[in-house]
Amino acid sequence: MAESRKTYEDFIDVLWTFESSIDSSKQAYYDINWNTEVVDSYPKVTFPGRVVRDPNTGKPIQEEHLTIKEYFTSIGIADLYDPKQPTHDWKKIQAAVTNYLGFIGFQFQESDLQVLGYYNFETESIHGQTYPKHYVDVPVTHWEHGVTEYLETDPEVVAKPTVVTDTVRYVDENFTGKHGISSVADFKNPDKHIFIIKDHFVNKHNGIKTGLAKFGKTIDDFLGTEVTWDGLNPPVTPPPGGRSNNVVITMSGLLAGAHLRGAEGVVSMLIYGKNPADESGTYLLQYVQDYAGYDTPFDKNQ
Template sequence: MTRGSFTDFMDSIRAFESGVDAGRFQSGQISEAQLRSWVGENNWHAYQTGAMSWNDLQYTSHNSLGFVGYQLGEQLMIDLGYYRDTVYYNNGAATNTWDGSFTGKGGIGSLANLESGLQEGVILDAFGYNLSVIEHGLASAGKTLDDFIGRTSTYMDNGHATTVTLTQTGILAAAHLTGAWGTLNFLLNGATPHDENGTSILSYINQFGNFDPLSTQTLIQAHEQGTTEALAESLWHRDLDHNGTIAGATPATPPAAPTPPPAAPQQPPAGGTPSTPVDGHAGDGHVYEIGWHYGAHDVIAFDPAHDTLDFKWFQAKDFTVHEVNGSTVIDIPTNAESYTLHDVHLSDLHMSNIAALDPATLQMWDHLI
């Protein structure tokens, strides 16, 4: 069994790289003072007032070396064609100063543009770029990435033996940490490079491995064809460039006459079926994932004693919650979409029924129930 979807992998690596990690913050491993220093006081205040989501904060985070969000740096952005500079980190500068110029690729014409959801297209571009370098290097040695995927091997790292199983997402994370050439050297020669902070390539392979992969060829083609922003929008079902449409999907703007929340029916509406769990089990019950499915009106046979609603990165502003005819209705008006918990009153729910990655969404539910 994998650890989750490809977007779960991206959520995981973004949280870790940015430091804006809800789990580590809630457990006390990361303090509020640290978060404020990484994202800036203005952004932290915007989050507290509801003007920014937790996900938004991740994109604005800068570490001590000036890496942004997914830990995107000047050199990578130059390699990918988003940025120009002659003096930059590791080439005459001790940190990423971002005093060069942005090219406008991917809608990114400034550092402020980069500190946004447009990073989702950039990171896919980086994945495709790294995979292209790795595949070309392996081909020169008469090998392909498929020769390594699924292999379990033991490597020596600073005098310690470490065993890892190679998966595509683990290799993507490794290349993001140490670069495509460092990862290629690891695959071909067993070298175990580290980043500036001493983090080993093996730790990233273990930490971020075994998520569902996205086709390697899809990532390489999107990088080569300049379509990673569109690929990102189709993955996340989000209008990342705010042009009113979602690439490969129904326009993200509300329909001219928004569909009102439906009353909870006694049986599934014509043409629809009850929602089924999509994310496995939690305890004795099911986990129902709330996702972007334009025009869908799902009816869920929800058991408050055991089941869970997983909102992932949904923000509190994305949905409303109310009761209709004795059932709880979660309405997503901008997507003409709703979820109905059949015969479940709001008073029947408790916080153990709710999972979310955005703390503001958890706070909203805590207030409601």
């Protein structure tokens, strides 16, 4: 019997489930443990999207032994889930998830929306000079002593001088109205959120293609080839979660990796053998491996 194809819609669904941390197949688990402490730990927040940091280190302070209700409250979806109800609008719930850093839904930050034309950065004037203001992944030491924003000028960190904030902070007035998305509430509408997801992957595909072209390479040069966990920088042995050491490069895997660490992260892996990780310590190669083998609109046979 022929193996069923893994569609692009499947790819989006499974990645969205992972990114949001909300899985419809776990409804019984959520219901049974609504008031039971089954979540080992999660960063403490003053409200969804606003992490509480240790003033001495800048690291998020962890809350331990949370119930499902407490966890759902921390990520902003407790009001959308009733354990007494037999069914739920899972996509609505997934689109509304706000993690401790303020990433929403498919785990988008301001820069994801800005590059796609859905959002304009906030700005801040310092000594008569106006700078864009938004979240950037920087070492947590920047957030020691209660600092929540600072002016970053290093071109290795930001393309141009930017007021970097320690969390994502969406402002309704800064949404452009593209595809009818004019507010955070619109952004959390799953029927509109999907527009951003699909535009996002077009952008990531183009970014990978353009980045490789600078080295005289194409995506096709790498599809079907293998990389290894212990052969990249940093080498990871054994691979996390019992994964196999050898990873086959596929289009969907590259798109997922670009979602995690940007098109430039994927290019750095393919060209220089790098394996960057995100703020939570998740390696790019994990996404390349876990989301391999799905159909995409960018495959030659599509």
